[in-house]
Amino acid sequence: MTMEDKLVINELEQGRELAKRLMSNLKHTSSTESSKALIDEILRIYHNAIFILSFKDDDKNKQSLQIIDDKDSKHVSKKRKISEKKNEKVRVFVGAGQEKGPNDDGHCWRKYGQKEIHGSKNPRGYYRCTHRFTKNCLAVKQVQKSDTDPSIFEVKYLGNHSCNNNTSSTNKTNFSVTMFEEGNRALYETEKPADVVKPEKTEETRVSLEDLESKKNIFRTFSFANHEIENGGGVGGDGWRSNIFPENLVEKLSPSTSGSGITTEIATAPASVEISETADSYFSCLDNIIDFGQDWLWS
DNA sequence: CGAATTTGACCATC
DNA sequence: GATGGTCAAATTCG
Numbered sequence: 001m002t003m004e005d006k007l008v009i010n011e012l013e014q015g016r017e018l019a020k021r022l023m024s025n026l027k028h029t030s031s032t033e034s035s036k037a038l039i040d041e042i043l044r045i046y047h048n049a050i051f052i053l054s055f056k057d058d059d060k061n062k063q064s065l066q067i068i069d070d071k072d073s074k075h076v077s078k079k080r081k082i083s084e085k086k087n088e089k090v091r092v093f094v095g096a097g098q099e100k101g102p103n104d105d106g107h108c109w110r111k112y113g114q115k116e117i118h119g120s121k122n123p124r125g126y127y128r129c130t131h132r133f134t135k136n137c138l139a140v141k142q143v144q145k146s147d148t149d150p151s152i153f154e155v156k157y158l159g160n161h162s163c164n165n166n167t168s169s170t171n172k173t174n175f176s177v178t179m180f181e182e183g184n185r186a187l188y189e190t191e192k193p194a195d196v197v198k199p200e201k202t203e204e205t206r207v208s209l210e211d212l213e214s215k216k217n218i219f220r221t222f223s224f225a226n227h228e229i230e231n232g233g234g235v236g237g238d239g240w241r242s243n244i245f246p247e248n249l250v251e252k253l254s255p256s257t258s259g260s261g262i263t264t265e266i267a268t269a270p271a272s273v274e275i276s277e278t279a280d281s282y283f284s285c286l287d288n289i290i291d292f293g294q295d296w297l298w299s
Numbered sequence: 300c301g302a303a304t305t306t307g308a309c310c311a312t313c
Numbered sequence: 314g315a316t317g318g319t320c321a322a323a324t325t326c327g
Contacts, residue, residue: 111305113306113320116317117317118316124317
């Protein structure tokens with residue numbers, strides 16, 4: 001069992017205990033404040049667990065990234081590398097409150113381009129790792145300010161940081177912690193969506209920022225690496241999702257032609273503890289989390 | 300003065 | 314032809 005596995009188990013166990021306490025809280029007390037704190041903590045824990053898994057999955061992509069590396073090393077062509085990128089894992093962070101801008105994610109990025117994107121008010125910035133040439137690090141990210149909320153940056157991460165990965169696993173773990181602490185800050189201090197994992201797929205879908213916006217006051221964005229969804233393996237394919245979240249909380253956004261060859265699924269979870277119909281349905285899914293237990297997680 | 304950013308051009312894909 | 318990703322010269326910044 002890897003360090004990441006242990007971290008995830010630890011986080012999920014904490015989440016389970018907190019969910020139990022929340023259920024008990026709701027049955028026996030009327031304290032909305034303590035319930036709110038518990039829900040915040042549960043969301044933080046699941047966010048962390050997902051983030052750890054997301055980083056762990058990066059290792060599996062090293063091979064495909066190496067292929068791109070070989071082609072890229074020629075440095076002779078301005079060709080787009082669409083075909084390779086369709087097979088790359090892509091993360092999308094919808095980060096809020098990043099006054100320092102999209103570079104504030106623990107890595108050094110260098111901007112190499114900017115484009116006006118059709119249908120978007122704001123241009124997309126293209127960044128690559130500062131160590132691209134010194135350490136042959138092929139990590140790239142694209143940053144675009146949300147049309148609907150200028151305080152939100154939509155950030156797509158493509159590729160891994162070889163400048164981190166070629167060091168010890170200890171270093172990698174440290175980096176992961178740094179990253180989800182960043183996410184937490186966005187989540188818990190700004191009360192805005194924190195991150196979305198944009199996984200690979202063959203058909204195209206695009207994050208609807210309008211949809212995100214319309215829900216961000218009710219839901220906190222949750223994210224999952226979809227290779228687990230896609231291959232039906234791991235924790236049971238699509239099943240885990242419907243077990244954790246009720247139908248109305250799991251939403252596949254409508255597809256459009258973004259040209260990026262990327263599909264996104266977003267599962268959302270409540271951000272506030274307004275006692276409402278939505279909250280009721282969410283509490284029933286908390287019940288599911290408690291009932292499922294560890295066998296479901298690791299069988 | 301070296302590093303980083305800007306910006307127009309180039310090119311592949313659809 | 315429209316679009317988006319990348320390059321690289323020019324410019325700005327520290």
